[in-house]
Amino acid sequence: MSYLVIVDLGSNSARMVVEQLNDDGTYTEVLREKKDTRIAQYMGPELMLKEEPMVRTIAVLKYFQSRYQTYNPEVRAITTAAVRMAANQADFLRRVKSEVGIDFKILTGEEEAHYDYLGVMATLKIQNAVILDTGGASVELIAVNNGLSTAEVSLPFGAVSLSEKYNLANEINQVDINLANRDICEQYAPLSWLNHQIGDPVILLGGANRSLARMARTYSGEAEVNHIHGYEMSVTMVENIFDDIRHMTRQEREHVAGLEVSRADIIISGLLPLLNLMHMISAPKVIFSESGVREGLISETLKND
Structure with a gap:
């Protein structure tokens, strides 16, 4: 038995789920959290992540970490459209890594769509x-x-x-x-x-x-x-x-x-x-x-x- 954490940083909200991976190939949800972060707020035509939404988001990520770290899980952190499009995405992700210690994978739009398909078809x-x-x-x-x-x-x-x-x-x-x-x-x-x-x-x-x-x-x-x-x-x-x-x-x-x-x-x-x-x-x-x-x-x- 082991634990998997998915941290999903979307454009409007951030979500975190802790799953217990059972030895028989099934999984059991242990914890689920959702917080409004609105990282995409005020990006504008220049597609720049603004300071207030970034600070808000990093605070939520720290909170998520405090909730899941006792499980000693594998962490898979993904982020989608807002960060994907942001001109300052690299600076933001370096800041997240420095302040929270999480490495995010930026999903392409096609990857996001494919994971949507897998999730829907599984249930x-x-x-x-x-x-x-x-x-x-x-x-x-x-x-x-x-x-x-x-x-x-x-x-x-x-x-x-x-x-x-x-x-x-x-x-x-x-x-x-x-x-x-x-x-x-x-x-x-x-x-x-x-x-x-x-x-x-x-x-x-x-x-x-x-x-x-x-x-x-x-x-x-x-x-x-x-x-x-x-x-x-x-x-x-x-x-x-x-x-x-x-x-x-x-x-x-x-x-x-x-x-x-x-x-x-x-x-x-x-x-x-x-x-x-x-x-x-x-x-x-x-x-x-x-x-x-x-x-x-x-x-x-x-x-x-």
Whole structure:
């Protein structure tokens, strides 16, 4: 028996999971933590990580370390879009190594998409679908046909970057939504393989999409709001929830049951990639997955051991 820690530094939040690797090839979750860090905040067109988000992130990484170090685990630390795109990524990672002692691997967009695929397929029985992982600064899309991945791509926009670029944090103007939609559709357009996924469901990963599931389960009166893995929702319900919250102020969204206060300024932008994808492929429904990159890494680690 041994222990594996996955530290996943995303563009909006950082997550840490401790897994007990059992001798029979199975694994058991021991500890899971999530903190909002928003490392992508205020990066701007110059793509520079700013001091305040870096300090905030390093403090969270130190906290994570204090929680997992007693297990004496193998540590696999990954980071994704914001650090991947940052002009000062090398300086930031040197600082993390110096202050925390963690070496991060920067996943390419394609690697992130592939780990998403592995994580989803390890826990959901999917034959034909499009997987969508909406992060803070990127989205990953994976085509699944007959249970196999046939396309894995990453696009450089996400909930945080769209919110900042198109002023979608506070009171929402339809003109700004239209501009964001046009941007998203222009980046989807070269993905010709989407034409072969018409009528397939969308499998959802990412914080904004998890918030959507919790809001829907709250509206539906579900007793266990946070049990979203495998939860299915109609396209009509997705559209209705979006229509409700897009007419709210940020302060009103902060009080929506099922929506984290910290996501009130990025939930509108965070749902636009899904809305545009659903319409583009005429998806009949969406299915939520709580297994993604981290579970994909665990699956790979067990396979290689």
